[in-house]
Amino acid sequence: MPQQPVRIAPSILSADFAKLGEEVRAIDAAGADYIHIDVMDGHFVPNITIGPSVVKALRPHTDKPFDVHLMIAPVDPYIEAFAEAGADIITVHPESGPHLHRTVQKIKCLGKKAGVSLNPATPIEVLDYILPDLDLVLVMSVNPGFGGQSFIESQLEKIAKIRKRIDLLGKQIDLEVDGGITTGTIGDAVAAGADVLVAGTATFKGGPDMYAANIQALKDLGLKATGGSKA
Ligand code: DX5
Ligand code: ZN
Secondary structure: OOOOOOEEEEEHHHOOHHHHHHHHHHHHHOOOOOEEEEEEEOOOOOOEOOOHHHHHHHHHHOOOOEEEEEEOOOOHHHHHHHHHHOOOEEEEOHHHOOOHHHHHHHHHHOOOEEEEEEOOOOOHHHHOOOHHHOOEEEEEOOOOOOOOOOOOOOHHHHHHHHHHHHHHHOOOOEEEEEOOOOOOOHHHHHHHOOOEEEEOHHHHOOOHHHHHHHHHHHHHHHHHHOOOOOO
């Protein structure tokens, strides 16, 4: 399927963790399309964030899709817990378990949408025999582990190549880009073919009064990059 409308997935990694429920309600009201939840284990990536009990606690605060990005290894033993906690999309890294196909099937058997995430040095060939089974491909435009890093330009070529593969396949698969998305980089990512943009720092900067304007600024620039006019 061709590129879908530009959607913004604020990463709550940049939210105030002392009031996460409130923050999720605020980004929902501010126009977030997905709520991006970064799960880190201090093993697969050098940082520790949140687990299924936090996802479950946040679930009543919004009806927007929970886009759960698992940066944990092994990943398989925890998929069910995140599904039960209220994840809508569960995204895994191919390096986080021995059998990617089995992991993806497990997510789908639980009735959830399945995503695969590619680290900056992970080649697109990892998608060769799994793309038709996916609902989302996540291109990491920073090394996973932390918010606030700079966009790695080499990933633009990767985004464009994956865009072509999705178009050729003709299936509705989100092409999400994660890391370093700002008003300065979103245009290039969308022009390369991305249609879901994760934005942590760029959403939460300036505090709650700015969330709606921050999200709208990203959407406007994304739309402009697809050749559309202001939303
Ligand atoms: C990094 C995470 C990202 C990160 C994005 O490992 O997967 O979702 O929070 O943060 P920003 O938008 O600040 O680069
Ligand atoms: Zn993420």
